[in-house]
Amino acid sequence: MILQSLQIALESLWANKVRSFLSMLGIIIGVGAVIAIVSVGSGSSQQVTSSITNLGSNMITIYPRVARGQGGRIVGENPQEKFSIELAAYMEKFCPSVTQVIPVKQVSGRLIAGDINVNATVVGTEPEYTAVNNYEVEKGSFISNNDNQERNQVIVLGSQLAEDLFEGENPLGKRIKLSYGGQSYLFEVKGVMKEKGGSLSGNLDNQAYLPLAVSLDILTNSDYVSSYIAQAASSEKAATAVSELNNFMAKVLDDENQEQFQLMSQDEILDTVSSVTATMSIMLGGIAAISLLVGGIGIMNIMLVSVTERTREIGVRKALGARNTHILFQFLMESLSLSSIGGILGIIFGWITAYFISQVGNWPLVVAPLSVGLAFGFALCIGIFFGLYPAMKAAKMNPVDALRYE
Amino acid sequence: MANLLIQVKQLKKSYRLGKVIVEALRGVSFEINQGDFVSIMGPSGSGKSTLMHILGCLDYPTEGKYFLSSQEVTQLNDSQLALFRNQKIGFVFQQFNLLPRLTILRNVELPLTYNKVSPPNKRELAIQALEQVGLGDRLQHKPNEISGGERQRVAIARALINHPSLILADEPTGNLDSKTGQDIMQMIDKLHKEGNAIVLVTHEVEIARYAKRVIHLKDGLIERDEVIA
Ligand SMILES: Nc1ncnc2c1ncn2[C@@H]1O[C@H](COP(=O)(O)OP(=O)(O)OP(=O)(O)O)[C@@H](O)[C@H]1O
Ligand SMILES: [Mg+2]
Numbered sequence: 231m232i233l234q235s236l237q238i239a240l241e242s243l244w245a246n247k248v249r250s251f252l253s254m255l256g257i258i259i260g261v262g263a264v265i266a267i268v269s270v271g272s273g274s275s276q277q278v279t280s281s282i283t284n285l286g287s288n289m290i291t292i293y294p295r296v297a298r299g300q301g302g303r304i305v306g307e308n309p310q311e312k313f314s315i316e317l318a319a320y321m322e323k324f325c326p327s328v329t330q331v332i333p334v335k336q337v338s339g340r341l342i343a344g345d346i347n348v349n350a351t352v353v354g355t356e357p358e359y360t361a362v363n364n365y366e367v368e369k370g371s372f373i374s375n376n377d378n379q380e381r382n383q384v385i386v387l388g389s390q391l392a393e394d395l396f397e398g399e400n401p402l403g404k405r406i407k408l409s410y411g412g413q414s415y416l417f418e419v420k421g422v423m424k425e426k427g428g429s430l431s432g433n434l435d436n437q438a439y440l441p442l443a444v445s446l447d448i449l450t451n452s453d454y455v456s457s458y459i460a461q462a463a464s465s466e467k468a469a470t471a472v473s474e475l476n477n478f479m480a481k482v483l484d485d486e487n488q489e490q491f492q493l494m495s496q497d498e499i500l501d502t503v504s505s506v507t508a509t510m511s512i513m514l515g516g517i518a519a520i521s522l523l524v525g526g527i528g529i530m531n532i533m534l535v536s537v538t539e540r541t542r543e544i545g546v547r548k549a550l551g552a553r554n555t556h557i558l559f560q561f562l563m564e565s566l567s568l569s570s571i572g573g574i575l576g577i578i579f580g581w582i583t584a585y586f587i588s589q590v591g592n593w594p595l596v597v598a599p600l601s602v603g604l605a606f607g608f609a610l611c612i613g614i615f616f617g618l619y620p621a622m623k624a625a626k627m628n629p630v631d632a633l634r635y636e
Numbered sequence: 637m638a639n640l641l642i643q644v645k646q647l648k649k650s651y652r653l654g655k656v657i658v659e660a661l662r663g664v665s666f667e668i669n670q671g672d673f674v675s676i677m678g679p680s681g682s683g684k685s686t687l688m689h690i691l692g693c694l695d696y697p698t699e700g701k702y703f704l705s706s707q708e709v710t711q712l713n714d715s716q717l718a719l720f721r722n723q724k725i726g727f728v729f730q731q732f733n734l735l736p737r738l739t740i741l742r743n744v745e746l747p748l749t750y751n752k753v754s755p756p757n758k759r760e761l762a763i764q765a766l767e768q769v770g771l772g773d774r775l776q777h778k779p780n781e782i783s784g785g786e787r788q789r790v791a792i793a794r795a796l797i798n799h800p801s802l803i804l805a806d807e808p809t810g811n812l813d814s815k816t817g818q819d820i821m822q823m824i825d826k827l828h829k830e831g832n833a834i835v836l837v838t839h840e841v842e843i844a845r846y847a848k849r850v851i852h853l854k855d856g857l858i859e860r861d862e863v864i865a
Binding site: 234241242245542543545546547548549550551552553554555556628629630633 | 689692694695714715718719721722723727729733734735737738746747749750751754794798
């Protein structure tokens with residue numbers, strides 16, 4: 231009986247192709263929207279998450295806040311002038327959830343190799359920088375403790391920078407010039423880093439790395455670093471580490487209101503991102519669900535028209551021996567076919583949309599089977615729910631009245 | 637009375653239209669034997685169609701009893717009635733009542749699809765029935781592609797397909813010219829000769845004369861029950 235009702239249903243839908251398609255449109259758009267939205271949501275958050283994780287493991291960055299000035303003069307103390315190298319060691323000591331703290335001094339300079347020159351961020355740092363950043367060496371080696379002690383004028387290049395400066399040649403052992411603050415300094419290339427890609431603090435591949443001591447004593451002649459990079463013992467301890475560091479800095483800088491420094495942690499960013507994407511998903515999912523609902527009402531509307539239009543057909547079928555359940559199934563199958571065909575078209579439509587958006591947004595195409603199943607199942611339920619009333623109306627029709635209907 | 641097919645006792649049917657109650661049948665009793673050919677005549681509004689609907693198990697009477705093949709139809713529920721219509725009754729309507737979207741073959745198959753167990757050879761049975769009414773070569777045509785007389789023949793084939801005990805024809809020639817009407821009547825007469833019981837409603841005396849018996853209705857009552865020699 232089901233198969234037979236299905237055949238009748240498909241025939242009658244086919245007889246009114248345009249109308250059937252139009253009444254499916256709501257479902258198509260609804261299902262498509264659900265799939266596209268969920269896919270875009272998870273694709274983009276996967277991209278953001280991976281780029282944040284890419285930053286390093288359980289990283290917390292500590293910056294000085296920009297000093298407030300008045301009429302060209304800095305008012306009060308410059309917070310920058312409290313960020314000393316020694317502070318890093320104290321942090322390690324007084325914050326038990328922090329495994330290590332690396333001071334960083336970065337400047338913008340111009341690197342010159344032969345007749346090629348490139349503007350780049352030059353980061354003065356210590357050997358542990360690579361571990362904290364999940365950063366690996368491709369060729370040669372990274373800055374060593376010895377380089378820092380000896381103030382060796384060696385430089386390690388990010389992958390893109392190496393490519394830009396040496397265009398495929400092996401840069402190891404080559405000499406390059408760094409022009410900074412009107413002076414030129416000669417460096418020997420000690421290593422080239424593996425490709426890492428973008429991260430929240432910029433593209434590591436476009437940076438160069440020097441011994442911290444060189445950056446402080448030779449380039450800038452300064453006692454203060456630009457920031458610290460701290461690593462929490464584990465991702466569970468990240469939150470504790472953040473509060474320990476906050477307390478520590480507030481005490482040391484005598485800055486209860488945290489006006490002079492700022493912490494940025496990877497987990498915090500991840501949390502924010504995932505809560506933002508979750509809210510977005512719920513909101514957009516709600517909109518999609520409403521459009522599915524509207525689609526269902528559209529189907530009900532068309533089914534009611536169809537039942538009225540075919541009153542006489544119902545009468546004839548009943549006269550020939552169709553039971554109420556036959557008629558019920560016939561019309562239920564029709565609305566179910568509408569919603570399931572609409573659902574399938576919606577899946578295709580949503581998939582294609584998600585694909586194009588992922589191409590534009592440059593993130594992976596993630597279509598969760600769960601969202602497909604859920605959207606399709608919801609569409610079917612809507613087909614049954616909104617088809618039931620018209621189908622029952624058809625089934626209950628009195629055959630004599632139906633036969634008399636003009 | 638071994639071959640009694642229909643027995644109606646004091647059938648009454650009234651319709652309520654707002655406050656007015658229309659009495660379409662006001663106490664009708666008669667019997668019809670298996671293989672009988674009965675015409676029902678009467679002026680418009682006399683209750684002929686109402687009676688046919690009750691005989692065809694499409695409607696319940698307000699009062700009275702109706703036995704078909706010694707089953708009390710008035711005690712059956714909706715789906716048992718549907719089965720009765722399917723198995724025991726073949727309808728031929730004035731307006732043909734074919735489904736316009738289906739081919740005539742599918743139209744004729746229709747009653748078989750509503751059988752309790754629908755036979756696997758539906759198609760062959762339908763083709764046979766259509767050949768019987770001389771339309772074996774028009775199987776894939778739609779109802780709007782054939783003439784009125786041909787449509788009525790399709791309806792007859794459809795009425796026959798389940799080998800019903802009773803064929804009900806409500807003014808089957810009403811929408812046809814007299815020549816085509818005669819053809820249809822000859823076909824119905826042939827069915828009668830083959831042993832089918834037929835109840836026919838008509839306005840026309842010549843048509844009614846095909847039957848062996850004419851029941852005259854007036855204002856919901858039997859005015860005359862006449863046997864034609
Ligand atoms: N569904 C209904 N609601 C109200 N009144 C009805 C209904 N069906 C029939 N009637 C009334 O019952 C009476 C008998 O109607 P019926 O259709 O049986 O007449 P008929 O003899 O078939 O007439 P005709 O020759 O015009 O077909 C009429 O007065 C009609 O108005
Ligand atoms: Mg009538």
